[in-house]
Amino acid sequence: MPLGFSVMGTRTLWWGGCAWDSFAMLHLLKGEPDVLVATRCPACDIPHAWVVGRDAPPQGDQVAHCLTPMHRAWDDVVHTCGNQRLFCSTDCVDAWVHKTGQERGYVMYLGTLWRFASDWYTGRLDPGYTRRAPAAAASYFAEAGLHGSFWGLPD
Template identity: 60%
Template sequence: MGGDATDDEHAGEAERVRLAVYRGFADEGRAPSRSAIAESTGLDGDAVDRAMATLAALRHVVLDDDGRIVMAHPFASINLGFSVMGDRTLWWGGCAWDSFAIPNLVPGVDEVLVATTCPACGTPHAYVVDVDGPPEGGGLAHFLVPTAHIWDDVVHTCANQRIFCDERCIEDWLAATGNARGSVFDLATLWRLAAHWYDGRLDSPYVRREPSEARAYFAGVGLSGAFWGLEEEGA
């Protein structure tokens, strides 16, 4: 019984730290410091470190080799190609998916300006993204890494969920990099994908979707194919 209680206590500490990390990103646009997390949760430094290790193992956060927070999706602490500007806060978006998700997640943020550049030709793109529907403007999303392998190297995965000018730029980039074509879709589909993917992440307790729930979500926003785990190639 004692062991179970300790496990429950550690799980509770991890959830408190998770919430502090996510709310810190949402409010300030950057990862909260270890001391700020300790102060807001009432935990000591060792407990914070233990909780962060647990959260990383559960894929709630991504840490670098020194234990610093790199990502807490949809937020990032490094430049992965997207800036997201609200009225009072500036965020790094972890990818196209994450950047479009921020106004649908953060309370009081009805719209943001998402800025990026085409990976092929460098053309700048800016989109006013809000909670009401897809943004105006052209462009195509290209996601390189299939969902089954997202966490093989999640920073690489996110760095390659980008917005291109058009099909020609996608083909030019694939030829230049030697990468195989991934999933390509319009910005309306990107907006639908992002709109509710992170629902509940700023609340507690937060429960991640099961794989079957994720696949149903992907299908519901108009995605299909083996890339998204929805069918076998050639089916």
């Protein structure tokens, strides 16, 4: 299901899902040296693209906005993923929030998104994979630089 992102490798193009998944895909695709992540700002429709590699976050002043707090993420995962988007700036986030009547969620810079996504799905494609328990997920969120009740962490 297209949710606003494409991820292109050397020979293959995938739907990226959300901002989180789009930045994480490289780490699941061991044969790819990097990937091109493309989307449009939901507020102003300006296109954006980044080469996402394993060694450092992509450059840019854009921000990721996650609408749904993690304790509610699995209530409607399509809604959750469909609202983890990349914006030109916090001004665009605020314009989108105002236009849609949503409450502002969590905003992070590209470097934080990259750190967060880089190891989240480790082992996901291995047989017998089990996702992190809530306490392990909270620890991972904190290590990636996330904070606050949105992620189930102290403010």
